Amino acid sequence: MKAVRLPVVMSVLSAGAACLLVLPLAGLLVQAPWTALPAQLAVPAVTSALRLSLICSFAALAVATLLGVPLAWVLARLDFPGRNVLRALCVLPMVLPPVVGGVALLLAFGRRGLVGAPVDQALGVALPFTTAGVVVAEAFVAMPFLVITVEAGLRGMDRRFEDVAATLGASRWVTFRRVTVPLVGPSLAAGMALSWARALGEFGATITFAGNLSGRTQTMPLAVYLALETQPEAAILLSLVLLAVSVAVLLVLRGRFGAAP
Amino acid sequence: MFAAASLTGAFGPVKAAFESAHPGTTVLFNFAGSQQLAGQIVNGAPADVFASASQAQVDVVADAGLVAGAARPFAGNRLQIAVEPGNPRGVRGLRDLARPDLKVVVAAPEVPAGQYATQAFARAGVDVRPVSQETDVSAVLSKVAIGEADAGVVYATDVLAAGVDVEGLDLPADVDVQATYPIATLRDAPNPAAAGAFVDFVLSEKGQAILRAHGFTQPA
Numbered sequence: 001m002k003a004v005r006l007p008v009v010m011s012v013l014s015a016g017a018a019c020l021l022v023l024p025l026a027g028l029l030v031q032a033p034w035t036a037l038p039a040q041l042a043v044p045a046v047t048s049a050l051r052l053s054l055i056c057s058f059a060a061l062a063v064a065t066l067l068g069v070p071l072a073w074v075l076a077r078l079d080f081p082g083r084n085v086l087r088a089l090c091v092l093p094m095v096l097p098p099v100v101g102g103v104a105l106l107l108a109f110g111r112r113g114l115v116g117a118p119v120d121q122a123l124g125v126a127l128p129f130t131t132a133g134v135v136v137a138e139a140f141v142a143m144p145f146l147v148i149t150v151e152a153g154l155r156g157m158d159r160r161f162e163d164v165a166a167t168l169g170a171s172r173w174v175t176f177r178r179v180t181v182p183l184v185g186p187s188l189a190a191g192m193a194l195s196w197a198r199a200l201g202e203f204g205a206t207i208t209f210a211g212n213l214s215g216r217t218q219t220m221p222l223a224v225y226l227a228l229e230t231q232p233e234a235a236i237l238l239s240l241v242l243l244a245v246s247v248a249v250l251l252v253l254r255g256r257f258g259a260a261p
Numbered sequence: 262m263f264a265a266a267s268l269t270g271a272f273g274p275v276k277a278a279f280e281s282a283h284p285g286t287t288v289l290f291n292f293a294g295s296q297q298l299a300g301q302i303v304n305g306a307p308a309d310v311f312a313s314a315s316q317a318q319v320d321v322v323a324d325a326g327l328v329a330g331a332a333r334p335f336a337g338n339r340l341q342i343a344v345e346p347g348n349p350r351g352v353r354g355l356r357d358l359a360r361p362d363l364k365v366v367v368a369a370p371e372v373p374a375g376q377y378a379t380q381a382f383a384r385a386g387v388d389v390r391p392v393s394q395e396t397d398v399s400a401v402l403s404k405v406a407i408g409e410a411d412a413g414v415v416y417a418t419d420v421l422a423a424g425v426d427v428e429g430l431d432l433p434a435d436v437d438v439q440a441t442y443p444i445a446t447l448r449d450a451p452n453p454a455a456a457g458a459f460v461d462f463v464l465s466e467k468g469q470a471i472l473r474a475h476g477f478t479q480p481a
Binding site for chain 2: 230
């Protein structure tokens with residue numbers, strides 16, 4: 001790669017961007033009471049929140065991938081009336097303020113909700129106040145990221161490889177599995193990383209829809225929020241832990257499944 | 262004016278009455294859980310007056326050296342059990358809240374309302390397992406009002422403010438917790454004169470009458 005002389009404007013603006021993104025993280029690292037970290041990690045409520053956050057965010061990622069990839073495929077490859085409307089609706093959770101998303105989830109899946117009411121009448125179960133509810137809330141906010149990214153990847157790939165596979169006798173499922181998915185790999189990896197990160201950090205929809213109870217619905221972001229007023233040092237340490245876990249997983253995801261060349 | 266969430270209903274008319282008595286002054290409110298407000302003040306948020314739902318939160322601010330003078334109690338509040346109109350689950354008292362088939366919501370232990378609820382449970386000798394601990398008492402009330410929770414422990418004033426959406430059950434006197442609300446002016450108040458005037462108004466007959474009308478009691 002030959003050396004590029006960056007125009008001054010670009011240098012200044014990109015430096016500004018880096019500062020905006022990095023300085024808060026630097027503040028967190030510098031101001032953290034590091035010596036209290038081991039004690040904080042031993043608190044049962046903390047390990048519980050961390051475990052719950054990891055379980056729920058990965059479960060939400062699984063749901064988002066399982067449902068999101070087919071949806072992305074439909075939006076990218078099929079042409080039908082109302083497709084643009086469907087795409088706009090699928091992206092809506094990304095735009096909605098998270099608490100509004102939580103209220104919407106209650107109206108759909110709560111005990112008085114559109115779908116939730118009949119289910120509660122028939123089976124006596126409802127999603128609010130359950131760990132499953134946390135997963136649903138996180139999947140709701142995270143899935144659009146995956147759908148958007150994968151759809152773009154599917155649109156951008158060279159479809160002739162799929163045609164060649166077909167002429168060579170591969171079934172549609174084999175073509176999908178061995179040609180399409182690898183070709184769209186980088187987009188899928190990026191979409192999954194974004195979705196997972198979004199799910200991990202979700203707060204508003206979770207607390208509104210699933211509530212807050214240690215061990216069942218209190219994820220790390222909720223724990224940080226509650227600790228912030230009464231135990232700021234604990235809040236800073238919790239934030240650090242979340243940051244470290246996020247960075248580790250993101251690095252692994254991008255490393256293993258390949259960043260774009 | 263940083264005020265506990267439970268004061269939202271009453272302080273609207275207090276603001277109107279104060280502003281008409283002091284033309285040219287505008288009162289801006291920041292309503293939230295008292296512990297959130299205490300945290301914000303300690304972190305440097307510019308506030309003139311702090312009205313808390315418990316002395317503990319004022320102590321947090323006082324320990325940071327940010328209270329001017331002494332905090333004075335200006336209102337009292339009692340607890341009630343909030344249920345849906347018509348009380349469809351047949352809740353009669355705190356003991357019923359321990360029923361495994363009931364979804365009970367309380368405020369988080371960091372919130373004054375949550376602490377008061379825990380005290381009431383201890384006094385009644387009941388082991389209540391809530392399904393959620395909300396970040397402020399208004400959220401507890403909404404969960405009951407929208408039908409997600411069967412019962413919630415809130416202030417009597419919250420039930421009054423919710424009108425027809427919610428029904429309230431009183432607690433027996435030996436179990437009920439009397440919440441005392443202190444009000445204090447802050448050391449770094451941007452407008453100390455107005456702050457003092459507002460506190461005086463709240464403690465005056467007119468201010469107290471408005472609070473009474475919204476269900477607050479005499480401070481203990």
